[in-house]
Amino acid sequence: MWAYAARRCVIGVVLLLTLTLVTFMLFFAAPVNQARLACGKICNEQQIAVTEKALGYDKPFYAQWGSFVRGVVEGRKYPLDPELRAAAPEIVTDCTAPCLGYSQFNAKTVNELLTEAAPVTISLAVLAVVIWLFFGVLLGIMSAITKGSIIDRGIVGLTLIAFAFPTFFIAVFFLKYVVVKWGLLAYPAYTPIAEGGVGAWFGNLFLPSFTLALVFLASYVRITRAFVLESLSEDYIRTARAKGLKGRTVLFKHGLRAALTPLVTMTGLDFAGLLGGAIITERVFAYPGLGSLTVDASNAWDLPTIIGVVLVAGAFVILMNIIVDIAYAFIDPRVRLG
Amino acid sequence: MGMNLKKAVAAGAAAALGMTLAACGGGDSDGPGGKSEATASKGGTLYYLQAFPFEAADPQRIYYGVQLANWRRVLYRGLVAFPMSEDPEVANTPVADLATDTGTASEGGKVWKFTLKDGVKWEDGSDVTCEDVQYGTSRVFANDVIIGGPNYTLSYIDVEDYPGPYKATAEQQAAFEDAVSCEGKTVTFRFNKPWADFPQAAAGMMMVDPYKEASDEGDKGKWNVLSNGPYKVEGGVWDKDKGATLVRNDQYDVKTDKPEELRLALPDVIEWQINNSDTAGELFNDRLIKNSGNDQYAITNARVSPPQFPKITGEVEKRYLNVLSPYNSYLVPNAKRITDVKVKKALAVSLNLNGYVKALGGERTAAPAETIVNPGVSGSQDNPAFAEDNNNDGDPAAAKALLAEAGVKTPYPIKLSYPKTPTADKAMAIIKEGWDAAGFKVTLDGLQDTYYDVAATPNKDSDVLWAGWGADWPSMSTVLPPLFDSRPNFSDATCGNDYGCYQSDAFEALVDESANASTVEDQVAKLQDADKVLGEEFAYMPLEITKFNWLFGSKVTGFTTTAASSAYPELGLIGVETK
Numbered sequence: 059m060w061a062y063a064a065r066r067c068v069i070g071v072v073l074l075l076t077l078t079l080v081t082f083m084l085f086f087a088a089p090v091n092q093a094r095l096a097c098g099k100i101c102n103e104q105q106i107a108v109t110e111k112a113l114g115y116d117k118p119f120y121a122q123w124g125s126f127v128r129g130v131v132e133g134r135k136y137p138l139d140p141e142l143r144a145a146a147p148e149i150v151t152d153c154t155a156p157c158l159g160y161s162q163f164n165a166k167t168v169n170e171l172l173t174e175a176a177p178v179t180i181s182l183a184v185l186a187v188v189i190w191l192f193f194g195v196l197l198g199i200m201s202a203i204t205k206g207s208i209i210d211r212g213i214v215g216l217t218l219i220a221f222a223f224p225t226f227f228i229a230v231f232f233l234k235y236v237v238v239k240w241g242l243l244a245y246p247a248y249t250p251i252a253e254g255g256v257g258a259w260f261g262n263l264f265l266p267s268f269t270l271a272l273v274f275l276a277s278y279v280r281i282t283r284a285f286v287l288e289s290l291s292e293d294y295i296r297t298a299r300a301k302g303l304k305g306r307t308v309l310f311k312h313g314l315r316a317a318l319t320p321l322v323t324m325t326g327l328d329f330a331g332l333l334g335g336a337i338i339t340e341r342v343f344a345y346p347g348l349g350s351l352t353v354d355a356s357n358a359w360d361l362p363t364i365i366g367v368v369l370v371a372g373a374f375v376i377l378m379n380i381i382v383d384i385a386y387a388f389i390d391p392r393v394r395l396g
Numbered sequence: 397m398g399m400n401l402k403k404a405v406a407a408g409a410a411a412a413l414g415m416t417l418a419a420c421g422g423g424d425s426d427g428p429g430g431k432s433e434a435t436a437s438k439g440g441t442l443y444y445l446q447a448f449p450f451e452a453a454d455p456q457r458i459y460y461g462v463q464l465a466n467w468r469r470v471l472y473r474g475l476v477a478f479p480m481s482e483d484p485e486v487a488n489t490p491v492a493d494l495a496t497d498t499g500t501a502s503e504g505g506k507v508w509k510f511t512l513k514d515g516v517k518w519e520d521g522s523d524v525t526c527e528d529v530q531y532g533t534s535r536v537f538a539n540d541v542i543i544g545g546p547n548y549t550l551s552y553i554d555v556e557d558y559p560g561p562y563k564a565t566a567e568q569q570a571a572f573e574d575a576v577s578c579e580g581k582t583v584t585f586r587f588n589k590p591w592a593d594f595p596q597a598a599a600g601m602m603m604v605d606p607y608k609e610a611s612d613e614g615d616k617g618k619w620n621v622l623s624n625g626p627y628k629v630e631g632g633v634w635d636k637d638k639g640a641t642l643v644r645n646d647q648y649d650v651k652t653d654k655p656e657e658l659r660l661a662l663p664d665v666i667e668w669q670i671n672n673s674d675t676a677g678e679l680f681n682d683r684l685i686k687n688s689g690n691d692q693y694a695i696t697n698a699r700v701s702p703p704q705f706p707k708i709t710g711e712v713e714k715r716y717l718n719v720l721s722p723y724n725s726y727l728v729p730n731a732k733r734i735t736d737v738k739v740k741k742a743l744a745v746s747l748n749l750n751g752y753v754k755a756l757g758g759e760r761t762a763a764p765a766e767t768i769v770n771p772g773v774s775g776s777q778d779n780p781a782f783a784e785d786n787n788n789d790g791d792p793a794a795a796k797a798l799l800a801e802a803g804v805k806t807p808y809p810i811k812l813s814y815p816k817t818p819t820a821d822k823a824m825a826i827i828k829e830g831w832d833a834a835g836f837k838v839t840l841d842g843l844q845d846t847y848y849d850v851a852a853t854p855n856k857d858s859d860v861l862w863a864g865w866g867a868d869w870p871s872m873s874t875v876l877p878p879l880f881d882s883r884p885n886f887s888d889a890t891c892g893n894d895y896g897c898y899q900s901d902a903f904e905a906l907v908d909e910s911a912n913a914s915t916v917e918d919q920v921a922k923l924q925d926a927d928k929v930l931g932e933e934f935a936y937m938p939l940e941i942t943k944f945n946w947l948f949g950s951k952v953t954g955f956t957t958t959a960a961s962s963a964y965p966e967l968g969l970i971g972v973e974t975k
Contacts, residue, residue, distance in 0.1 A: 089849055090845065090846060090849050097544065098544045098547070099459075100547065102892075103887045108540050112539070136615075141563055142563045146614065148612070148613060148614070149613055162543060164636065165615050165616060239682070342674070344672055354672075
């Protein structure tokens with residue numbers, strides 16, 4: 059299994075490098091003069107050229123990519139101009155390896171930006187996963203074991219409604235009505251545990267996480283229901299029942315276990331996708347996570363930050379894929395890695 | 397309305413002395429609106445809700461009008477500053493702030509001297525010195541470190557090849573310090589050409605604001621704030637995405653200031669909260685409409701959106717202001733594709749401005765413009781080419797006659813390019829309708845993020861382009877030359893801000909004369925003539941003056957806007973009822 063994991067890791071690194079290269083290519087293919095945007099509205103060509111050089115955009119994209127990769131391995135110092143660094147050491151930012159770059163737009167290293175934004179997104183994603191998994195699986199099982207009843211139809215109908223609304227709509231609805239108009243909850247603002255304790259962290263996180271969880275919850279209810287129904291119709295379940303096992307034991311020990319495998323895959327991939335940034339939820343609630351960072355960086359044509367977020371999002375997806383594959387082996391003994 | 401402001405100032409000044417008086421903060425509202433009837437007093441917490449992040453907290457990099465205007469009142473004092481008056485003439489005339497007077501010009505406006513007041517300190521207790529002004533001015537030259545921000549001084553200060561203070565050689569630094577020199581508390585600026593409106597530039601922008609060299613960290617210090625104003629940022633660092641808490645600066649000495657003219661500094665604390673969600677602006681105004689809890693003590697620089705207008709009734713209307721903003725929009729014909737002035741005039745006379753304004757949201761969102769020069773700019777006057785016998789409904793018959801006179805084949809094809817938004821699509825459709833009726837065949841070309849790059853290119857295939865502009869300081873010198881003088885704008889790759897790639901010797905001669913004027917009055921007169929030339933040649937077609945719609949909480953006092961605040965909330969006058 060270790061050999062398998064190592065092989066997957068090597069492939070993952072190659073994939074990540076390819077991702078960054080493609081992002082560089084796409085960035086410079088856009089018909090926008092990034093240096094002109096950064097320089098401001100009354101800059102002349104000479105000033106724009108100075109800005110372009112300062113941002114490192116004057117070099118071909120492959121040379122910039124080469125510098126980026128070297129920075130990941132060796133670290134980098136900013137500003138890029140060695141003459142400037144030597145003349146004014148007080149303005150130098152030392153970005154140690156693995157250096158993902160320096161964002162002039164934010165005046166911070168990309169590593170710092172990601173370190174600040176990641177806990178926000180991770181908090182949001184973890185709580186959302188807990189909400190949707192708990193309620194999604196629970197309601198899915200209830201729906202499956204009461205198939206055809208009013209409860210089943212009610213759950214399926216409600217989840218269909220929740221599934222039909224986009225996250226943007228749900229988030230704005232909660233803010234406009236639950237927070238502003240009805241005043242049921244305070245306006246959520248991300249509060250780290252270190253600043254406000256677990257209560258403030260959870261209280262502020264609940265509404266955005268619930269928003270994020272709602273759409274996923276709907277699909278998890280329906281999928282759990284389908285998988286449980288499928289596994290309950292298997293021959294071995296009939297055998298288990300024939301052997302006189304209790305209904306609860308049949309359901310949880312035999313039926314649910316088989317249904318769990320595809321759910322684990324889905325959860326892993328959905329969770330990984332969210333870790334790359336729950337863009338809409340973070341934007342509507344103004345949560346300074348990876349999603350917001352991505353949007354701000356894209357609007358400002360802030361290449362170093364864009365690359366950093368792409369890299370982290372890609373890494374999460376690759377990592378979760380590996381974890382899911384390994385988890386298979388534990389959940390379903392028929393699966394062997396090799 | 398002027399009386400309202402005077403009352404507000406009087407009340408605030410009295411409150412600053414420990415008294416409590418009734419005050420009214422009207423505002424230069426020219427539409428529906430109300431005034432603050434609350435009691436002004438010193439103290440309390442003002443909540444300032446903002447729906448976008450600033451670009452920087454470094455004075456030499458600040459370029460947003462609202463930030464320049466607001467921070468001048470609370471954090472960064474300048475050599476001179478614009479006073480808090482509802483009379484635009486007064487508000488556009490700088491008064492002394494850090495300096496003892498508004499500057500002494502010599503050599504026909506090429507040399508300006510300012511002497512700093514005694515007793516002005518940074519928040520760390522050190523004196524604000526002449527060398528700080530000199531250093532702050534020098535930083536703008538470091539395009540490779542101080543990226544962004546206004547840089548007009550680069551083309552005026554009489555020094556060549558100066559790379560800024562970070563990597564200048566001793567000779568380069570000495571040359572700069574000759575051009576911007578210090579003698580005791582007196583700083584002297586030597587320019588390579590007259591700069592008649594330099595005090596206005598120094599008041600409106602922060603290009604020549606002091607900066608303490610010992611605290612300079614270059615780009616790393618982009619969000620650091622070292623205040624010399626009545627407040628300081630708690631913790632010293634502005635959070636781009638969250639804002640900051642502003643508390644009293646104990647090193648600020650009100651005796652060095654003119655509170656009644658420049659900043660009353662009424663609240664003890666300003667909680668400046670940023671929420672850069674796309675929906676934040678609308679939600680802020682929903683909260684102000686509801687007016688509960690701390691929102692009663694809140695203001696916002698997020699404009700009320702047209703769908704919220706129906707909610708502004710009754711008590712809410714008393715907490716609402718509708719004012720003209722400093723921003724204008726206009727159309728430019730592409731001079732490379734439309735050369736016949738009669739065709740350009742036909743476009744102008746068939747422009748349905750009333751319909752355009754209605755499509756933008758009606759009279760609360762915009763007013764038809766008769767010139768590109770905003771009414772808040774000194775010397776603004778209607779351009780005769782656009783103001784004559786014009787009811788702003790558009791006159792297709794007159795346009796048809798002009799096209800016939802020009803002898804062009806109709807329908808005359810026009811590609812109209814603009815930055816695409818749902819509102820812009822509706823508004824441009826109105827223009828198309830009027831032009832189509834006049835004998836043109838209009839193709840609408842809404843562009844996304846790439847619009848401004850496409851608009852600047854010399855070889856674009858657009859016939860008419862949309863543009864918007866706000867003066868950097870209330871002088872026509874920051875409107876007409878940056879937009880229509882080909883010399884600083886044109887290069888092989890771009891037409892710069894001159895999207896129509898317009899070039900006129902007559903116009904540029906007048907720009908030169910205005911640039912060489914030694915007094916503001918002469919400068920204004922020349923630029924008024926230059927605007928007439930632009931009108932005669934239909935180098936642009938004015939569209940609208942954008943309007944701002946503001947709401948504020950019921951326990952906010954002195955709420956108003958002025959020309960000095962760029963029509964944003966005038967933070968220097970605003971206070972809150974103390975709880």
